[in-house]
Amino acid sequence: MQILYDIVVVVLIIILMPYFLVRLIREKGFGERMKQSFGFLPKHALDKVAGKDCIWVHAASVGEIVATSPLIREFRKEFPDTPILISVVTCSGYTMANRIIDDADSIIYFPLDLPFLAANTVKKIRPRIFLPVETELWPNLLKAARRYNVAVMMVNGRISDKSVKRYQYMFSLLSDMIGTVNKFAMQSEIDASYIIQLGADPKLVAVTGNTKFDQTYTNVSTEEKKEIIEEMCLADAEGIVIAGSTHRGEEAYVLNAFAKLRAEFPKIKLIIAPRKIIRKDDIKSICEQSGFKTAFRTELKEKAAYGHDIVILDTIGELGKIYSVGDVIFVGGSLVPHGGHNILEPAAHGKAIIVGKHMFNFKDTYMLFKNRNACITAEDGKMLTSEMLELFRHPEIRHRMETTSLAIIHENQGASRRSAIILRDVLDELGKNHKTLAVPSTEAIENFQTYLFELVHGKRKKTFSGRILIAVLRFFSFIYEQLVNLKLWLYQCNILKQKKIDCYVISIGNITVGGTGKTPTSQRLAKEIRALGYKVAILNRGYRAKWHGDVGVVSDGKKLLMTAAQAGDEAFLLAKNLPDVPVLIGADRAITGRYAIEHFGIEIAILDDGYQHWQLKRNLDILLVDSINIFGNGYVLPRGTLRESLTHLNRADVCLLTKVDQAAPHSCEYIRKTLAQNNNHAMVVESIHNPKGFVEIGDWSDNIGSTGKKITEMAGCKIIAVSAIGNPASLEQTLQSIGTIIVESIRFPDHHDYTAAEITAVMRQAASRGAEAIIITDKDAVKFPRQIIEQKDRIPIYIISIEIKFKKGAEEFDRYLREHLPPLKNK
The missing domain is CATH 3.40.50.300 (P-loop containing nucleotide triphosphate hydrolases)
Structure with missing residues (x-):
């Protein structure tokens, strides 16, 4: 499934290249986003975090950044000396993060989820822990986290009905991702049940609440509120309606409701904040076709102008504060089947909120407000109109909703603090017991080589996607085999010339x-x-x-x-x-x-x-x-x-x-x-691989041909087998055959470069499992960090010494060599 995912990602990137080029031309900052997304991170962005055990928080876009803001504040209190890195996917998220988060040491764009990019970025940064916000699970990034032993904790976790169904089709890829996460801090009991349904261990799941209840960046003083109204030239308004995060098709419903409101309340004004700013000109045309005068927020900032009915918000990151000036708020993405948007920002200002019936992406928050009559549901455009009219005709209903909204916000604050405490517990536990770390083991590691080996050898259950992948692989095998045959034929026909040396x-x-x-x-x-x-x-x-x-x-x-x-x-x-x-x-x-x-x-x-x-x-x-x-x-x-x-x-x-x-x-x-x-x-x-003995790595690294323990001396010894070789099963079988007791086998990818943190974690795991020694191969020994080898009072690390011993046919082979080798020159 991993390789199929990688193929799909590559194909999508190729298909979307023309779209990226258009955005590169039209969208400010998109060039920097693409540059960093392809792994070209600026040096200054990494200086404060790379290799310093940073806390890496990943939030996709504006909504996740809003949730991240209070988290970072609490993380800074809990870990004052630990660098904090934030990554985002979108340009708007990047702008928002830089605007509202002061406690982060660095903010970068998230790499495209390609194997080499994800692995290279994780290798560069080497964070202490990676924290995806909400549902930001990326297979290759999490695979790289496993490879480099980076702990993972989901924060402010949210799983929608749609996501549950979509994730279930990811099969083994889903189990890999879920199995990588050390802790799930979920927004609600519903989200917790969903993540458990997807395969999370219930013991690793906690309900913290929604961190967006804790956000303070939108707090607006009386003076700031007055300034916003003056900048938008809305001081003469006798009521303001805000339609936030609207999607295509919703503006027509909003404008129809606004027209009916204006017929009864002529001085009411409207602010429209489209979810995608790129649609601003289209929305302006729709408004003008409906007979309304419009102005863009940026134009009004530069030069005051009056007489408009509608302000179109064409800035990033301001909506949270601008909600403060509204009297009635419609939150978009809900009258069309998008799934809605978060209602906590207007609720934090104590506003009367209306949404459409499609709120499935925010079901828990929505139900919380709906059950307390703090949120009105409009089934369609006609109902949106009637509910808006009702709220302006009866201000007491609006005021009751405002009071209830503020009460709900205050009652549910504290999720960020709870998340920071859980993070502290996770990191403390990781320090004490490395078992919770994503150390590759026989059961846990899912590097590309292992997955591919199991797939092509029929050791994985053949799913529909697996059969498709096998067919794709067979096609490429045919091409590869023909190219190999062609190259060999060219050499055999002497078209390609073989070189010869004088020996x-x-x-x-x-x-x-x-x-x-x-x-x-x-x-x-x-x-x-x-x-x-x-x-x-x-x-x-x-x-x-x-x-x-x-x-x-x-x-x-x-x-x-x-x-x-x-x-x-x-x-x-x-x-x-x-x-x-x-x-x-x-x-x-x-x-x-x-x-x-x-x-x-x-x-x-x-x-x-x-x-x-x-x-x-x-x-x-x-x-x-x-x-x-x-x-x-x-x-x-x-x-x-x-x-x-x-x-x-x-x-x-x-x-x-x-x-x-x-x-x-x-x-x-x-x-x-x-x-x-x-x-x-x-x-x-x-031939056989004949074990000769065991040499302590300290002696082996300093001397050639060191002798150590005899094979028989290790019989009955509890050991952890560690390897980064092509066939680790052979090593484990050899160790079992000489009588060692393997309490844990940790397999790294072939040719893996060990880090001191990885081996330290292995040694902690050895201590927790009661192992008496760690056994490695000489191929592993050449890559062991020197600081580990020179460490005093550590658990013994032995290299098993193996020699090739010829068995059946040995005499014939010896005779064959002597007959075919050239005569010695000194004879």
Whole structure:
């Protein structure tokens, strides 16, 4: 479901580009919005919050910002030294936030909910907690929160009837989002029941009330009220009607009611505040066609003018205060089936309020006022007219409604304070027990690789959307497979030329995505060939290396010349474990190979992960086949996990079956049969990942070839397994086989870069689960933060030392190597 969502988002963005271009031309500030939405955040916006454990509050537009305003005030009281970041989606929300919220340290536009944008933004900011306001649940942002262990708390939560139905069609995506949230602070019991219906744990749901009851930015003094009336040139009005947040079609109803009012009360004036300011000219035309003189708010501010009947509010963020000058308020979006708008702003001024019958988006607030006769419901335009006339004919009814509105507001204040207290409790609990953090675990993590693997291997229930996604993936697989076949054919026909280097080249690789054991196999083979007397170098592509260039020397065979970050974890690990073998990185192995020949005099070059590196001619192709995940599911990427089709097995000279001791019965027989169907000449060898021992990470990081605990010493030990590798199940199975008791398994995405906060959280979790040690792989160890390694009195962190051990076919393989390797030069 995640990948389908991502595809839909990308398609929508492409479709809406012309609309965005129009807005870019017409709408002031839209250019900055688009720039930030695509991840280009200004440096000054992040200086005060990035990497400082900030509180990140996300509010989509003006309405959510109104709800956020009192929250930020209370958060500042509760956390005076913690930076606060606010993000918004709309230009009007951005303007409003800057106008009414003084306690925020930074205000930015929210990134588009694309995987790389959301993840990059969260990685830049690294907040302590993310707080979406109302229903702002974004799948990729929440996925990034899980990845970077950012806690999530929904504040002022509101779920409409429509949202409940819509969210239910999101299936696994919904459970991912709901499962990411640590606490739900909901506006009402109705909202609480809805979020529980959608899958939230009732223990994590609290009812705080609506923070909009606490807003004070609209407070208007007598002097300010008088100033507003004078600026709008309405001092001669004997009654003012305000139609707030109107939608297309509602202005006609309002104008008809206004015409009837004017017939009876000639000095009544009307203020129309359209929900979308871009409609202001259309509304002016409608008003003038009805015979009314109009003026825009901005024009009257610049130059006083009199004689108009209607003022059109064409500014952002003023409506809340302008409600104070009205006598009767109609809140729009309710005579048309939009769902209404919040009535709390006019209620805070103690006003008589009329709404239409479509208030389903604000059902709880609406019912609260309706049940106390503080809000009138107009079923249609005719009733709107009659109710307005009634309120002006009988001022006592209007005054009673005004008194009741103020009473309801005062009775329901305090939601912001309650939310701040809950936030304090959540953060305190996170500090004590990391279990509540979104630490990836076997059950919780839903990164892209895991989801895709489960989907294409049939481990997910096939929903309708899942079947569509599979069909889309199969289409792209067909295209990808044909392109791979074409490229290989071009090399085979010598149309694309293979490069050759002046040494013996051995390629080690696979045709599936994921961990088959390439790195430890390269390491084992390099040691064996080095022991035979050859000068060997390993040529690695430098995956995820920060170093860029043609040739990078990670190790010269005597000492390490790069860090793990510079070299990439795989290349660094090879260099650390092979003190006598140079390790080089670079995209073009012909260039790195020639460099190794020229500078280190190598005779054998091993291409780590080189089966698909057709650019370089090789003498021996060794293909690794994972006995646990056999050929993926038989499909090429992205429908499956094959890098190329099974017919391409015919290029292998040696097929090495890995982890055969962990394989299911008859798996090896099936692999051999498949190989025979596609390759009738390759030697088949079986191997296992043999655990050698456990080395404490402090000793491992400081020394080469450190010894530690024997395998038998860890039997019966309660441990937490932590990994960021292609096949974490293999590690966990190995640990179980030697007798450790795994109390928790925490899986991060493959090649994940650990942070100190993440490992600190893991150590807290280990303490809470009674674990005696944390076990990781050497691939994980190269990415561990130094400050964690050097920390005193921490829980032991052991690296399991694994070696490749050849089993069936070992003697034949040894003989094969000796026969095929070139003669030693010193013989």
